[in-house]
Amino acid sequence: MKYFLSILPVFLSLILCHCSSSDLKITYIGNEGFLIETGNKKILSDALWGEMENTAYEVPSDSLTALMREAKAPFDKIDLISISHKHQDHFNADITLAHLLNDPGTRCVAPEQTAALLREHAADKTICSRIHGISLPPFSDSTFSLRGIDIRALRLAHSPYMETDPQSGLEVNRHRDEVNLGYLFRVGNAAIFHGGDSNPLDSSGFATFALQDEDLDVAFLDRLFLFRGETPQMIMQRYIQARHTVFMHISPANAPRIAPYFKDDSTVSVFTAPLESITLKF
Ligand SMILES: [Zn+2]
Secondary structure (H helix, E strand, O other), X not given: OHHHHHHHHHHHXXXXXXXXXXXXXXXXXXXXXXXXXXXXXXXXXXXXXXXXOOOOXXXXXXXXXXXXXXXOOOOOOOOEEEOOOOOOOOOOHHHXXXXXXXXXXXXXXXXXXXXXXXXXXXXXXHHHHHEEEEOOOOOOXXXXXXXXXXXXXXXXXXXXXXXXXXXXXXXXXXXXXXXXXXXXXXXXXXXXXXXXXXOOOOHHHHHXXXXXXXXXXXXXXXXXXXXXXXXXXXXXXXXXXXXXXXXEOOOOOOHHHHHHHHOOOOOXXXXXXXXXXXXXXX
């Protein structure tokens, strides 16, 4: 009995440690920006931007941006900054570089065309060794590890934005040259997918990457997956199959209208305010 009592605290702490490392906390920053915390790791995904006016998406406030620039809690000791692409509602070079300066352990992963912008603007070039640019042809992927996080980067097409070319009069896709990466992060027991601005009609792209075999705990998907009909529904059910889905890139005006549709669905989250958070247990 005495022996049992002496090992009981160790046994309990092992159980408690196991439970806390299986929690996944997601904090909304704005648009497609999130702080993801699990297994003692912190990831900032498409979060380091702001200092602009726009009503089409939730822009991080100046006070929130200042905390991220200065790497102050809860944005301290970030393991990984991931950037899906260089559009201004996902990425700001100045804010990202400030964070990298103030958080010396942080690594940053981005498409090479975004990483090149960071290197170009870096006043302190020693930061560049922590910036990992990924070059991938369409429909290809690569796997690597940074700071104990296993990462699979997927070259998923950006959603098209069609407009009329003034010279030719033809419809052209304004985003045709934008390199967008989706990322699968494995941290401890958790499998997390962030799709950036991936095209919800790109069934061949999602079929190629077969995320359904990755046993995803959570997928972060553009709100267009909700609004583009049967193909996105098929992609989510056949090629993603996440236990939990966070719909993102929702305007501040629309979020309070969309969130009630999912109030009784524990497998879906729609955030309506910055710094709102959820904790998933698995
Ligand atoms: Zn974009």
